[in-house]
Amino acid sequence: MNTSRFLLLTAVALAATACSTVPDRNAALDQARQRFNEASSSSQVSALAPDELRAAGDSLHRAEQAWGAGATLGRVDHLAYLTSQRVTIAQDAAASRTDQQLVAGAGAERDKLRLAQRTDEADQAQRKLAVSERDNAMKTADLAAADAAAQQDRARDAERIHRRDAHVADLQVQLEALNAKKTDRGMILTLGDVLFDSGKAQLLPDGSRNMAKLAAFFNRNPDNTASIEGYTDSVGSSSSNRDLSQRRADAVRATLVGLGVNADHLSTKAHGEEMPASSNDTAAGRQMNRRVEIVFARQADEVPVK
Numbered sequence: 001m002n003t004s005r006f007l008l009l010t011a012v013a014l015a016a017t018a019c020s021t022v023p024d025r026n027a028a029l030d031q032a033r034q035r036f037n038e039a040s041s042s043s044q045v046s047a048l049a050p051d052e053l054r055a056a057g058d059s060l061h062r063a064e065q066a067w068g069a070g071a072t073l074g075r076v077d078h079l080a081y082l083t084s085q086r087v088t089i090a091q092d093a094a095a096s097r098t099d100q101q102l103v104a105g106a107g108a109e110r111d112k113l114r115l116a117q118r119t120d121e122a123d124q125a126q127r128k129l130a131v132s133e134r135d136n137a138m139k140t141a142d143l144a145a146a147d148a149a150a151q152q153d154r155a156r157d158a159e160r161i162h163r164r165d166a167h168v169a170d171l172q173v174q175l176e177a178l179n180a181k182k183t184d185r186g187m188i189l190t191l192g193d194v195l196f197d198s199g200k201a202q203l204l205p206d207g208s209r210n211m212a213k214l215a216a217f218f219n220r221n222p223d224n225t226a227s228i229e230g231y232t233d234s235v236g237s238s239s240s241n242r243d244l245s246q247r248r249a250d251a252v253r254a255t256l257v258g259l260g261v262n263a264d265h266l267s268t269k270a271h272g273e274e275m276p277a278s279s280n281d282t283a284a285g286r287q288m289n290r291r292v293e294i295v296f297a298r299q300a301d302e303v304p305v306k
Contacts, residue, residue: 026073028080029063035087036060045090048097052090059083078136085129092122186298189214190277190291191252201247203255211252214294215259225265225297228253233286234273242272245292252292 036056039045045053063079096118103112180189191210195203203211218224230245249268257263278285 026067026076026080028077029067032060032063032080032083032087035084039087039090042091042094044098045094047094049090049093052086052093056083056086056090059086078132082129082132085125085132088125089122089129092118092125096122180294180296185295187296189294189296191294192287192291195252195292196248199244201244201251203251208255211255212259215256215261218256218261218265219259222262222265225267227267227269227295227297229269229271229293229295231271231275231277231289231291231293232273233289234276234280235286238272242270245272246270248292252294 039053039056059079060083063076063083066079067076096115099115099118103115180187195206195210197204218226228249230247230249232241232245234241236244246268249270253263253266253268256266273280273289276285276289277291278288280286280289
């Protein structure tokens with residue numbers, strides 16, 4: 001195989017490899033490359049504006065590098081636009097210097113006017129390039145500022161979530177210290193019938209001491225709310241049991257309010273003999289059914305018990 005045929009086959013293979021790896025083409029970059037190649041093939045531009053043509057080549061190289069590195073379409077289009085502008089500058093500079101040679105050689109007034117026009121066109125292209133570069137710098141600064149603001153927002157959100165989680169965990173520890181239990185209705189503190197004499201709704205001294213601990217919890221956590229719900233056993237009529245359970249719930253609420261708890265954060269509900277905790281057929285079961293439950297409002301991110 002002769003040398004020329006070997007080189008030809010090598011070039012074809014390289015071109016095929018490039019086509020298989022290069023991503024989809026970019027129209028603006030293709031146009032800039034074509035314009036640069038045309039300017040490079042012009043002997044006038046190559047001879048009279050070599051520095052400007054070199055600057056256009058450097059700009060094209062940066063655009064192709066950005067495209068190959070997967071830069072955004074806007075970034076590649078902008079670099080391609082800068083390349084086209086630099087090609088225009090090189091062409092205008094070459095034309096201007098050609099005219100200068102004509103003016104120097106012939107001294108014709110018409111050629112002087114043409115030189116002035118070409119110079120003005122080159123100046124306009126240079127001004128456009130300066131404006132474009134300034135706009136690009138401003139966009140870059142705006143993007144950096146937006147990214148910094150987004151990072152600050154994410155940091156603040158993370159801090160809020162951390163504080164909320166810590167608060168929820170602390171509340172649960174405090175409630176567990178009061179012997180509250182986690183249920184599918186939330187955290188519930190059960191107060192047995194030892195708080196009251198049989199058939200009465202007046203709190204006994206031991207019950208008042210328990211109320212002091214409960215009030216301390218509410219005062220440490222003033223945003224918490226709870227429902228105070230009364231229950232009885234099945235002894236007696238349904239209506240009298242409901243009335244007794246309501247009066248006992250009201251007595252607990254009044255005691256807590258008297259200890260400084262916000263009244264608006266406490267509600268009461270009477271269940272009477274409904275929803276027994278145990279069987280009413282035994283004394284022990286009836287004692288478990290005579291109770292007051294403090295149902296604490298579920299926290300926003302508390303997971304229900306399955």
